[in-house]
Amino acid sequence: MSSLGPPDRWSGSRLRLERARRSLAGGVSSPFRAKFPVPLYFADASGSRIWDVDGNRYIDYTLAWGPLILGHKHPALVEALRRQAERPHILGAQHDLEYEVAEKIQQLVPCAERVAFTSSGSEAVQLALRLARAATGRNLILKFEGHYHGWMDSVLISHHPQREQMGPPEAPHAVPESRGQAPNALENVLVAPWNRIEIAESLFERRGRQIAAIITEPVLCNSGCLLPRPGYLKQLRRLADRYGALLIFDEIITGFRMGLGGAQGYYGVTPDLATFGKALAGGPPLSAVAGRREIMELIGDGGVAFGGTFNRNPNSLACARATLGELERERGAALAQANRIGTMLMEGIREAARRCGVLLQVTGFGAAFALHFTERAELGDYRDTLADDRERLAAFLLHALEKGVYALPDGRMYVSAAHTEQDVAETVAAVESALLQLRASR
Ligand SMILES: Cc1ncc(COP(=O)(O)O)c(C=O)c1O
Numbered sequence: 001m002s003s004l005g006p007p008d009r010w011s012g013s014r015l016r017l018e019r020a021r022r023s024l025a026g027g028v029s030s031p032f033r034a035k036f037p038v039p040l041y042f043a044d045a046s047g048s049r050i051w052d053v054d055g056n057r058y059i060d061y062t063l064a065w066g067p068l069i070l071g072h073k074h075p076a077l078v079e080a081l082r083r084q085a086e087r088p089h090i091l092g093a094q095h096d097l098e099y100e101v102a103e104k105i106q107q108l109v110p111c112a113e114r115v116a117f118t119s120s121g122s123e124a125v126q127l128a129l130r131l132a133r134a135a136t137g138r139n140l141i142l143k144f145e146g147h148y149h150g151w152m153d154s155v156l157i158s159h160h161p162q163r164e165q166m167g168p169p170e171a172p173h174a175v176p177e178s179r180g181q182a183p184n185a186l187e188n189v190l191v192a193p194w195n196r197i198e199i200a201e202s203l204f205e206r207r208g209r210q211i212a213a214i215i216t217e218p219v220l221c222n223s224g225c226l227l228p229r230p231g232y233l234k235q236l237r238r239l240a241d242r243y244g245a246l247l248i249f250d251e252i253i254t255g256f257r258m259g260l261g262g263a264q265g266y267y268g269v270t271p272d273l274a275t276f277g278k279a280l281a282g283g284p285p286l287s288a289v290a291g292r293r294e295i296m297e298l299i300g301d302g303g304v305a306f307g308g309t310f311n312r313n314p315n316s317l318a319c320a321r322a323t324l325g326e327l328e329r330e331r332g333a334a335l336a337q338a339n340r341i342g343t344m345l346m347e348g349i350r351e352a353a354r355r356c357g358v359l360l361q362v363t364g365f366g367a368a369f370a371l372h373f374t375e376r377a378e379l380g381d382y383r384d385t386l387a388d389d390r391e392r393l394a395a396f397l398l399h400a401l402e403k404g405v406y407a408l409p410d411g412r413m414y415v416s417a418a419h420t421e422q423d424v425a426e427t428v429a430a431v432e433s434a435l436l437q438l439r440a441s442r
Contacts, residue, residue, distance in 0.1 A: 071418025122150025146382025225364030342366025
């Protein structure tokens with residue numbers, strides 16, 4: 001046996017990782033994916049289930065970090081890709097799918113007077129920020145602690161800072177996350193704790209006329225799926241309006257997951273601009289910015305530059321047309337099902353924790369939620385999650401994985417339209433057994 005240790009249920013994955021490390025920088029394609037006991041290699045997947053190369057089968061609650069809103073290999077996407085295989089794979093020019101999908105987004109999303117497509121969510125955010133600066137002639141962006149808006153220098157700031165780096169909540173430090181990040185990127189960003197309108201207001205009182213936009217995840221999915229306090233998103237809307245700044249919702253997770261109209265439809269708060277990605281095409285790479293006509297029309301003749309060889313690629317757009325078509329059938333039955341099953345699972349996990357006498361908070365909405373081993377009764381922002389027992393979470397996730405439940409390393413769980421009540425029953429049983437194991441190891 002090599003340095004990999006004794007053979008276990010994930011030997012096949014360990015072996016492949018060892019090989020991959022000799023050619024791929026870092027071994028995995030995104031450091032976020034490197035966190036499990038071993039980054040798993042997968043052989044196949046169908047619906048809500050996924051199989052690794054060692055033949056272990058899991059109920060998949062990672063859904064590729066979000067995109068698989070219809071589950072794996074949904075027949076509508078398989079058919080779209082099959083038909084697309086016979087058509088031009090990339091054109092670098094205009095074709096019908098572009099406006100067809102844009103029109104569909106216009107119909108579904110409240111703020112979407114115009115749409116622009118990118119490949120990744122990180123790019124979509126960059127375009128939204130550029131538009132906001134061009135539209136207002138201002139530079140500063142207000143972002144919130146714990147929120148993730150992609151890996152670019154301009155926004156990878158105070159995403160998951162350490163407690164000692166953060167400064168007081170009333171005047172937080174802007175904390176870069178990566179070595180090699182341009183230090184002056186920090187000068188363009190103000191940071192505040194989320195869900196505390198009085199702090200955002202006092203920042204605006206001091207710097208409001210320099211702020212181009214507020215950017216927020218409308219549900220804080222990237223730090224434990226925390227919900228906005230009642231009225232908070234409306235308060236942000238009013239604050240932006242008072243100072244002539246724009247409001248940007250980063251709906252890359254909530255879009256086409258929380259509801260057909262995203263979080264903006266759910267909460268009834270319309271931003272000036274919003275970014276979408278992940279679930280938009282049900283799997284293939286596609287993201288978008290949608291927003292008010294006069295802002296979006298700055299692209300091109302209005303002097304806002306933007307491009308991308310792979311923008312509007314036909315394969316992704318064909319999958320987006322198929323995904324949105326499935327999602328809007330029977331007045332959104334698929335998303336209603338994903339959110340109903342997810343809510344049932346959240347409640348099942350809460351009850352299992354109560355039966356086991358383990359303190360566990362389950363936060364979020366049905367189709368995206370997260371587990372917190374914490375004594376805190378209420379979780380309102382990233383700072384509150386710093387009290388989570390992360391070692392306990394890691395031990396729990398390992399036990400759950402051994403029992404066939406595959407969740408994200410931060411305790412997040414995504415639910416698709418392919419998950420069933422049977423999945424919920426099996427998951428709750430596995431979770432309860434994992435919690436008992438956890439309790440016994442204390
Ligand atoms: C809210 C949010 N914004 C932006 C991004 C970046 O998207 P991408 O990974 O497609 O670049 C992500 C990715 O997880 C996200 O969750």
